[in-house]
Amino acid sequence: xxxxxxxxxxxxxxxxxxxxxxxxxxxxxxxxxxxxxxxxxxxxxxxxxxxxxxxxxxxxxxxxxxxxxxxxxxxxxxxxxxxxxxxxxxxxxxxxxxxxxxxxxxxxxxxxxxxxxxxxxxxxxxxxxxxxxxxxxxxxxxxxxxxxxxxxxxxxxxxxxxxxxxxxxxxxxxxxxxxxxxxxxxxxxxxxxxxxxxxxxxxxxxxxxxxxxxxxxxxxxxxxxxxxxxxxxxxxxxxxxxxxxxxxxxxxxxxxxxxxxxxxxxxxxxxxxxxxxxxxxxxxxxxxxxxxxxxxxxxxxxxxxxxxxxxxxxxxxxxxxxxxxxxxxxxxxxxxxxxxxxxxxxxxxxxxxxxxxxxxxxxxxxxxxxxxxxxxxxxxxxxxxxxxxxxxxxxxxxxxxxxxxxxxxxxxxxxxxxxxxxxxxxxxxxxxxxxxxxxxxxxxxxxxxxxxxxxxxxxxxxxxxxxxxxxxxxxxxxxxxxxxxxxxxxxxxxxxxxxxxxxxxxxxxxxxxxxxxxxxxxxxxxxxxxxxxxxxxxxxxxxxxxxxxxxxxxxxxxxxxxxxxxxxx
Amino acid sequence: xxxxxxxxxxxxxxxxxxxxxxxxxxxxxxxxxxxxxxxxxxxxxxxxxxxxxxxxxxxxxxxxxxxxxxxxxxxxxxxxxxxxxxxxxxxxxxxxxxxxxxxxxxxxxxxxxxxxxxxxxxxxx
Ligand SMILES: Cc1cc2nc3c(=O)[nH]c(=O)nc-3n(C[C@H](O)[C@H](O)[C@H](O)COP(=O)(O)OP(=O)(O)OC[C@H]3O[C@@H](n4cnc5c(N)ncnc54)[C@H](O)[C@@H]3O)c2cc1C
Ligand code: FES
Numbered sequence: 001x002x003x004x005x006x007x008x009x010x011x012x013x014x015x016x017x018x019x020x021x022x023x024x025x026x027x028x029x030x031x032x033x034x035x036x037x038x039x040x041x042x043x044x045x046x047x048x049x050x051x052x053x054x055x056x057x058x059x060x061x062x063x064x065x066x067x068x069x070x071x072x073x074x075x076x077x078x079x080x081x082x083x084x085x086x087x088x089x090x091x092x093x094x095x096x097x098x099x100x101x102x103x104x105x106x107x108x109x110x111x112x113x114x115x116x117x118x119x120x121x122x123x124x125x126x127x128x129x130x131x132x133x134x135x136x137x138x139x140x141x142x143x144x145x146x147x148x149x150x151x152x153x154x155x156x157x158x159x160x161x162x163x164x165x166x167x168x169x170x171x172x173x174x175x176x177x178x179x180x181x182x183x184x185x186x187x188x189x190x191x192x193x194x195x196x197x198x199x200x201x202x203x204x205x206x207x208x209x210x211x212x213x214x215x216x217x218x219x220x221x222x223x224x225x226x227x228x229x230x231x232x233x234x235x236x237x238x239x240x241x242x243x244x245x246x247x248x249x250x251x252x253x254x255x256x257x258x259x260x261x262x263x264x265x266x267x268x269x270x271x272x273x274x275x276x277x278x279x280x281x282x283x284x285x286x287x288x289x290x291x292x293x294x295x296x297x298x299x300x301x302x303x304x305x306x307x308x309x310x311x312x313x314x315x316x317x318x319x320x321x322x323x324x325x326x327x328x329x330x331x332x333x334x335x336x337x338x339x340x341x342x343x344x345x346x347x348x349x350x351x352x353x354x355x356x357x358x359x360x361x362x363x364x365x366x367x368x369x370x371x372x373x374x375x376x377x378x379x380x381x382x383x384x385x386x387x388x389x390x391x392x393x394x395x396x397x398x399x400x401x402x403x404x405x406x407x408x409x410x411x412x413x414x415x416x417x418x419x420x421x422x423x424x425x426x427x428x429x430x431x432x433x434x435x436x437x438x439x440x441x442x443x444x445x446x447x448x449x450x451x452x453x454x455x456x457x458x459x460x461x462x463x464x465x466x467x468x469x470x471x472x473x474x475x476x477x478x479x480x481x482x483x484x485x486x487x488x489x490x491x492x493x494x495x496x497x498x499x500x501x502x503x504x505x506x507x508x509x510x511x512x513x514x515x516x517x518x519x520x521x522x523x524x525x526x527x528x529x530x531x532x533x534x535x536x537x538x539x540x541x542x543x544x545x546x547x548x549x550x551x552x553x554x555x556x557x558x559x560x561x562x563x564x565x566x567x568x569x
Numbered sequence: 570x571x572x573x574x575x576x577x578x579x580x581x582x583x584x585x586x587x588x589x590x591x592x593x594x595x596x597x598x599x600x601x602x603x604x605x606x607x608x609x610x611x612x613x614x615x616x617x618x619x620x621x622x623x624x625x626x627x628x629x630x631x632x633x634x635x636x637x638x639x640x641x642x643x644x645x646x647x648x649x650x651x652x653x654x655x656x657x658x659x660x661x662x663x664x665x666x667x668x669x670x671x672x673x674x675x676x677x678x679x680x681x682x683x684x685x686x687x688x689x690x691x692x693x694x
Pocket of ligand 2: 605623624625626627628629630631632633634635644645646647
């Protein structure tokens with residue numbers, strides 16, 4: 001028997017409860033809206049935000065004078081000509097306010113003894129600009145603080161374990177969402193005056209990633225199906241020094257960056273030689289090479305046969321005295337010891353790992369997509385970081401865009417009046433029963449991840465990208481039209497089906513855009529077109545669904561206003 | 570150290586909510602792996618029906634993967650896989666949903682709570 005439909009109604013529905021989703025819920029509630037904050041897993045604990053161990057970049061000027069325009073200049077330089085200057089400016093200009101707001105909420109930014117907030121200098125920034133919470137606790141502290149504020153908001157209803165599968169559209173406007181309860185499989189329809197998508201990134205598409213299981217690009221797929229456009233999908237950021245070996249448990253693989261900028265670790269090839277500058281970089285005493293260039297250097301070294309045994313580079317802190325290690329990283333040193341890692345005596349192996357996605361859903365400055373009623377926040381937004389993101393900009397982006405999207409959505413919901421439910425064909429998929437799967441869908445997801453890593457990773461060729469598209473099409477045929485089994489409690493097989501459905505669509509979007517862009521820029525490196533080609537390619541590529549198929553388009557880049565640049569100079 | 574003659578394996582005996590008999594799986598063992606690595610291997614290669622809850626995989630931040638491992642409560646993502654038989658059970662003091670998954674969301678973040686709130690009055694038009 002089919003489960004009865006659970007119906008909910010709200011002014012603003014926020015999908016996803018990372019920094020962006022929680023910031024949006026807070027600002028929408030402050031603007032007077034009733035908010036439903038839904039997450040496919042635990043509220044505030046399931047995405048990238050809680051895993052971020054490092055820093056948040058903002059021009060606070062607490063170490064040395066700074067201005068958001070300097071931050072903007074660095075952001076735009078790192079973006080390799082593709083930043084949407086308006087969105088990047090919003091992040092840099094409004095970032096400090098969000099950091100102070102969190103400070104007022106006692107997030108615990110690391111401070112000097114005289115009370116000044118500490119700021120570290122991360123690669124690509126022209127001065128110390130990155131605030132953090134010791135030790136490697138930035139993301140957890142931000143998530144916990146925001147969650148604490150959300151809990152105090154009487155008008156925010158939180159629902160965990162609610163998987164959002166579709167955004168019904170009526171008369172061209174998004175009307176809410178449909179999905180199902182993970183705990184028991186019950187179908188759910190939510191009527192909402194406005195929806196904020198804050199579902200995070202898509203790096204789960206890749207075999208080696210820093211993602212959580214909830215980061216397969218659901219929001220990108222939801223937005224596409226609702227009629228919105230994606231942009232810059234080809235730009236997937238690989239974090240150059242992701243932990244590779246020995247196996248490390250209880251710590252995220254991207255933890256080595258703060259070690260490098262606090263202690264200056266040395267990146268070595270199999271011959272024990274520093275090699276990053278062999279690739280046209282100029283790294284001196286300060287660790288300053290951006291992520292796209294460092295990734296390129298490491299993988300080139302591996303290809304040349306000078307990689308570490310596990311297929312990466314060595315990262316060594318053997319020159320750093322033990323007392324300094326302990327002072328800088330305290331309890332983290334013990335956690336490493338539990339994993340058999342003694343940094344005073346051994347180098348670890350590191351390699352690029354899928355980490356962040358610069359592309360996403362195309363929005364205006366109010367964070368609204370081209371579909372009225374549909375807003376986006378956080379990593380799911382395209383444009384602020386162009387072709388390569390600066391370290392520390394993602395949490396700033398999540399906080400700033402979250403606040404904006406929440407405010408805009410509250411206004412929209414108020415204008416829309418009481419929300420009424422709209423139908424969705426996806427509800428039939430959610431409620432229906434089918435025979436058990438013949439294909440191991442968890443295995444199929446792993447297959448897709450391997451395919452993406454091999455063919456749509458940091459180095460790309462037309463041939464490989466075409467192979468990837470063929471592989472994606474084959475997996476889609478194998479996936480079939482309906483989820484296996486029947487609705488029930490915590491059915492991972494069914495969840496795998498919905499996940500793979502979204503992941504295939506989003507993987508196809510990334511691959512299609514990567515194949516079309518016949519140049520190399522930032523995080524998109526084509527072996528067959530190794531040079532950057534500003535004359536032909538200083539533009540965004542967009543993707544939308546037309547009659548069920550992905551269609552590529554182009555959009556001009558919003559250049560920085562001359563006045564901004566001059567003031568900086 | 571001499572290399573072992575055969576590839577060592579971890580033998581996972583999983584007691585699953587809703588099933589009388591435990592499921593037994595043999596997974597290849599590499600030193601340093603976590604129990605969660607083993608369970609994810611099972612799902613992708615042996616039995617995709619096995620339910621285990623996790624988000625973060627490595628970072629130990631989501632705190633969703635807590636189960637009983639050889640009788641002791643711990644995180645599947647930080648407990649080491651070992652080349653021997655290991656017994657895995659769901660948490661003892663929580664409602665079992667499926668296999669190793671229990672209801673761990675706070676009561677006021679569950680669907681029924683939202684339904685109750687959504688039904689009870691809203692903004693007047
Ligand atoms: C390991 C790691 C370390 C990082 N370190 C840093 C750092 O030091 N500094 C920095 O600036 N950036 C860092 N980043 C990037 C940064 O953390 C993210 O870009 C940012 O936190 C994204 O926030 P968000 O709110 O957009 O998404 P997330 O925090 O990822 O939240 C998305 C939420 O949406 C939910 N969701 C997804 N799909 C659905 C669905 N279908 N239905 C319902 N809910 C759904 C997920 O469960 C999740 O809770 C790091 C990223 C990672 C992975
Ligand atoms: S998987 Fe997240 S804490 Fe274990």
